[in-house]
Amino acid sequence: MGLKTLDKITAALRSRPLELEQLRKEGKKVVGWLAYNIPEEIIYALGLIPIRVGQGGDGRLVEVGARHISTKNCVFVRQALGQFAEKTDPYIQQLDLVAIDATCIQLYRLEELINFYFEYKTVVLGVPRNFASKEGHEYFRKEVEFFTTKLEEFAGVTLEQSKLEKAISLYDGIREAIKSLYHYQSLDNAPLSWRDVSSVISAGYNLDRQNYLELLQELIAEVEENLTESPAGKEIEARIFLSGSLIPPGDTKLVDIIEQLGGRIVGDDLWSGLNFFLNLEIKESTPFGIADAYLDRVPHGSLPYLDLKSDGRLANLKHHLHEFGADGIIYHTLRYCDAFTFKAGETKDVLGKLPFLEIHTEYSGSDFEAIRTRVEAFIEMIKSKKEIAELV
Amino acid sequence: MSFIGNFFAGVDVGSLASKSVILKDGDIFATGLLKSGVNSVESGLSALNLALDAAGLKKEDLTYIVGTGYGRVSAPYANKAVTEITCHAKGANYLHPTVRTIIDMGGQDCKAIRIDEDGAVVDFAMNDKCAAGTGRFLEVMAEVFKVKLEDLGDIALSATDTVPMSSTCTVFAESETISLVARGEKPENILNGIHHSIANRIAGLFSRVGIASDVFFSGGVAKNTGMKSAIEQALKVTIVRPEIDPQLVGALGAAVIARSFAKKEGLWA
Incomplete structure (x- = not known):
């Protein structure tokens, strides 16, 4: 789209590995983490450098990871393991500690393996299955407290209230900015696309968080300046909403196919996308307050549906389908990402008549044409409601 | 002219x-x-x-x-x-024009399609990326029994029994079929089992999209009378056949x- 701030973000990313290397020489420590419930605020407030880990789309790294884990584990976990095994990724090379939350049991297994085989220092954050209950909250409070103690020992400092408050404020700003970008990308006169926003989120895995927030604010200002007049008489488009398993940085297969076929992605409820930034209201600037807020936000898909009628994920999905004006939903499931695969049918039933396509895939290219046919037919189906039905 | x-x-x-x-x-x-x-x-x-x-x-x-x-x-x-x-x-x-559900079985995939009164697609599901439930699968089975592809369905319909087939993966089904032949099972009964195994797999596709009358069968496999019969039993429907080559x-x-x-x-x- 030619937004200058996007170029600045790309440039910042280019220099970031060297920057990290220099910071570590100066005594700073880097904490890599995945996946959904690690409270970055605490890592940051302790003066540690958080790096969000986990990429997709590389079949070769999946095979490397599969040497150490069952092929019945999802490709994302296998690729992540492959990354830790190879240590060629410039960010993986800089990690002094890896923090993993046990939201997804497969990722919990990843922690055990990288600790056992590759001798990474690791710390695990337990996550309750009964996340909506009082007992679940009590458990998670203790887990976050324990996690904080472990990080304090690692950092050699004690968590200070004032630093935690500043960190929370910083992360609140990042969350608000990402939500704004999602709003803008869904507009007809948007100067940036969902793919652009997704790239910006990916950049946020690695960039210095203060610098990242400043870049986000600059980007929003530039987007607002470049909003054009809404086009009149525009072509009928298929507005696609993505749901299901994560689509991490590097995994572009499905997104490429949708866009090549003329579909327009207008939103998502992926834990690698918008969901991560939603509904996180820290009412008390303490580890307990953070624990409650993380548990009360839109739950991760790996946690069970406890009540279909009141489940926050489904309410959130319905809300955003409406907000982003989606014509249909593509529910993406990775092979052996069972939590999402099992929820596909229920989700389809709950959404009723909204066009719904489940795409079950992995990181190899062998199913490219099969996916292409499904997505193309889905886009035709959506457009036919507006266009082709009138023709015949 | x-x-x-x-x-x-x-x-x-x-x-x-x-x-x-x-x-x-x-x-x-x-x-x-x-x-x-x-x-x-x-x-x-x-x-x-x-x-x-x-x-x-x-x-x-x-x-x-x-x-x-x-x-x-x-x-x-x-x-x-x-x-x-x-x-x-x-x-x-x-x-x-009264068709609302289509089963399309082609050479490399199988589709369950729901349509409206204008012939617009309202929902669909396709088989996984393996060859199970496709024309290619049946071709392999015809080769195993050394019979013509177009005769498979009639042979299956002449069965006196149905030998359960546990695998619909083409490669595994081929070796399972050879084992069943070696065990002395009659070819027509094995083929009947194969047809019902595929039909049950297709029924699974319809659990995603639902089914409504009239049901229509298209694609090369629709010429197979045994498959039509097996699908009618699995889905508990009567299939409408096209007047032209499906x-x-x-x-x-x-x-x-x-x-x-x-x-x-x-x-x-």
């Missing part, structure tokens, strides 16, 4: 067969069907030329051509490409859509 009328063609290049249908205004005028070769452009053109020859037409006589099937991505002879899912829907609707339904739908595009683009009033 000149013709009065407008001609629209649909070309469906599948993994095993290439098909074409020419419509004259609104009626089926000519068809072509042959085995697909390695080159999908040539296969599509050959199928189109077959129909053109049968009709006594030249390519220039065609007002509009729509390509479909897996070869649609390389169909330079076509004005537009449309997926086979949409084309089967339009083809079935053309033949039987393998041509996708190409017919493509031709119907070609006519629509021609109208939209002002090429045909």
